[in-house]
Amino acid sequence: MYNLNRLSENYDVVSILMTIQIERPQALSSEDFWRALKLEAKDVSEREPLLASYIHSCVAGHHNFETSLSFILSNKVSDDVMPAMSVGEIFNEAYLLNPAMVEAAIYDIQAVVARDPAVSAFLPVLTHFKGYQSLQVHRLAHYLWKNNRKELALFMQSRNSEVFSVDIHPGAVIGQGVMLDHATGIVIGETAVIEDNVSILQNVTLGGTGNEQGDRHPKVREGVMIGSGAKILGNIEIGKGSKVGAGSVVLNNVACGVTVVGVPAKVVGKPDCTMPCDSMEQNVLRDKA
Template structure:
């Protein structure tokens, strides 16, 4: 559901376009770029498909061909557009360095990587697996984020800084999760079947954390930076270390929103 502050995707688009017009007027060097990416478009999905297709394209696969795939997906599955709007709102509310929707849309590669993955996932479920794997490969090259097309990712997800994030085939990331750079949601070997982590709502995963195997990170929990998690994590706790152990509990129900990285503060509350 689109956040109540927007009421509709049209209202969100009006705000975003207004931001773009202001930036184009203030910074002439960016004017043509902002017009091409945002101002020249009639709605958000048109702008988004233009930006993402130019990220994914290469000399062999032109942007116009990739854009047709995005536009088809957005037409047939409008929930993808709604999820993108909620993802932008998530970044704006969680990252103190961000002050506008426009900044997320045109600059944040974690946001781009997540939306490109949504297309790969759409194609995967349409049995267009070779094309979905191509999109995954291009996403990895363009953004430094490697997400298997079959991985399930909810909305309101922030991939912060994003470089080096790896998410495996049977991983599940629920709504309202924050994941920092160099995080791996991986397997433990060459086993088949359901073999990757399940990340529940409200979780924050610190930079460099490795979560391995078909395990669950419980709702509202926090994984400290650099941790290696090899077993289930209960709800509403903070884990840290190699292997990770419970050291305390977050001071809020949604660590993904507070983004507090200091696990020593959580330990003091245990």
């Protein structure tokens, strides 16, 4: 965990980052998170001058996290017809009226740092990780969908799919502390629900089983990890603390705290921890029989 008492403009940010030990990602308040992010930005700008202007535009030049996030995302999803300034106004309005979106975005970054061994800092998640960015674009689309601005929500979904190769229907409900790892090819249907603290790898589908109407997509409970290429189909429940192995096709409910794998998926054991989303253990053969 960050030692906040030692944070200062002169403190070695790399040393701070090496001390991160996050059991649950909400270790930092929004103010402390923003301070830490600004220190990372300062450190990167000093070590890599070619990125200084980019880092200033994305982070250092902003007065809070939400305007930084809005700037980054609006420049990602804008196009020749919908300019970044217009998209940014939509993000800024949503963050002002629904602060929970900002809290979720902070929680999501800390979740990635806690779970992904390839990253040890907040800044690259914010500026480079498309799984994180696509999830935040979905949060805006969902906000618009719930506020009966469905055409604009569908526009955001379309841009999300085109830019990040992540297709999440604006109606899908997604909690915080969610990591879309690598993210390419993820598809999530309209009535899907993903609770807090879930990890999903690339090419995962949370879909329906046909052209049925109504509640027709999976419900993924807290602590779940879904391996790459898994297909979870229908209005079924993936129980709390369970694990779905890579390449599986899941057509029936999955109990809490079990590991399933195969086509169709079958129970092969139990995860060796209560929160597979944190351990990110991919080898199902290591799970308890």
